[in-house]
Amino acid sequence: MIINKILNVDDYYYDVFMAISESLTGFSVNELQSTGLAETYYQHILNQIEMATFIDFLNVSKNVLDNAENKDQLKNAISSQIMDNPATQQIAQSVITLWYLGTWEGAYVNDRSYKEGLVWNVMHAHPPGAKQPGFKSWETKPVNSNS
Structure with missing residues (x-):
């Protein structure tokens, strides 16, 4: 897979972070960027764990992304090389969370x-007390409504 240059962040590893985040979350890079938190999250991780540990995770991620020729290979590689690897598993789970x-x-x-948590998009909901659904939104049936 090709890791495209994203925005104007000059850090090479930022692009890898965004590409692996896309694969781990199932949301596109554009959707992740639309949260307005991509750079914040990247910097937060850099401040929370040792840089060498994070760079190792990103190097493994880059290899997985570069060597996968299709989505099935990517899914299997993420599972075997990242999620089943004790050295990268916790970071990957933390990135998803x-x-x-x-x-x-x-x-x-x-x-x-x-x-801006992705959980609200998955649930077709809004974060209580933070973002209201909008005027007269109660008139619209929920997306997965059976009634």
């Missing part, structure tokens, strides 16, 4: 991370 819930080791990264 970060994007979906906005938390790192149980704490919210910032005020926006709760509001």
